[in-house]
Amino acid sequence: HYELPNIAERAIKNINTKPKYISADTIYLNQISLSYLADKKIDGLIPNRKQSKEKIGKLSPNPYHKDHFEYDYELDAFKCPKNQYMYFFAKYYEPHKDPEKPDKIKRLYNNYEACKNCKARNKCCSSSQTHKTITEYGSEMQKAMNHKMEKQEYKDEYAKRSSVEGPFGIFKEQFQIEKEVVTGMIKTEERINLDALAYNLIRLHNIKQEIENKTEDLEDFCESTSIKNQLKLDVTIF
Ligand code: SF4
Numbered sequence: 059h060y061e062l063p064n065i066a067e068r069a070i071k072n073i074n075t076k077p078k079y080i081s082a083d084t085i086y087l088n089q090i091s092l093s094y095l096a097d098k099k100i101d102g103l104i105p106n107r108k109q110s111k112e113k114i115g116k117l118s119p120n121p122y123h124k125d126h127f128e129y130d131y132e133l134d135a136f137k138c139p140k141n142q143y144m145y146f147f148a149k150y151y152e153p154h155k156d157p158e159k160p161d162k163i164k165r166l167y168n169n170y171e172a173c174k175n176c177k178a179r180n181k182c183c184s185s186s187q188t189h190k191t192i193t194e195y196g197s198e199m200q201k202a203m204n205h206k207m208e209k210q211e212y213k214d215e216y217a218k219r220s221s222v223e224g225p226f227g228i229f230k231e232q233f234q235i236e237k238e239v240v241t242g243m244i245k246t247e248e249r250i251n252l253d254a255l256a257y258n259l260i261r262l263h264n265i266k267q268e269i270e271n272k273t274e275d276l277e278d279f280c281e282s283t284s285i286k287n288q289l290k291l292d293v294t295i296f
Pocket residue numbers: 122138139140141142172173174176177178179182183189190
């Protein structure tokens with residue numbers, strides 16, 4: 059997740075040129091990558107999870123899923139499927155497991171009154187919820203990146219690059235040069251096996267250290283693998 063600056067620096071050294079763009083998968087969308095790109099004045103192309111899912115036509119089929127809440131950048135609010143706005147109401151900092159990494163920023167949005175009077179509440183909320191809360195992660199820099207990636211010109215740039223890249227790609231102007239810079243395509247199956255192997259090593263390490271393996275980590279892993287490899291997600295977690 060945090061390797062973009064290291065690998066980008068090595069690639070820049072290899073090609074001896076600062077690239078115009080650096081594109082990366084959603085898992086690299088974090089403060090460390092974004093600060094690096096801003097410091098280096100390189101145009102980053104990193105979609106968020108919803109934008110990645112949208113690109114491959116894998117938004118949730120549930121019309122009340124967060125995927126179908128549209129963010130309004132001017133209002134700083136989400137429009138729900140019943141056209142009600144969920145407004146920002148709180149921001150929290152969650153310490154990262156690794157103290158050397160920046161805290162995670164969590165922003166919460168809701169509209170208690172709108173949900174209270176909504177006829178679709180039983181479809182949208184669980185039986186224990188009185189209203190919907192939308193949780194968003196990331197800083198203002200991440201918000202700016204999300205906004206940028208909504209623009210067609212950046213979607214097109216990203217699409218050009220993601221069709222040839224590995225975990226992330228660094229590109230100059232011409233496609234031919236791009237191909238040389240990219241380390242090469244890895245076959246999907248091999249990539250999933252490597253991802254699964256890495257994930258299992260982390261789990262084994264956690265067991266040894268008596269750290270709990272969380273279901274959300276497994277869900278995150280499955281979801282990011284499905285987005286990255288453009289596969290349908292169909293998993294049962296026991
Ligand atoms: S329950 Fe709330 S968030 Fe869900 S559709 Fe109704 S008003 Fe919108």
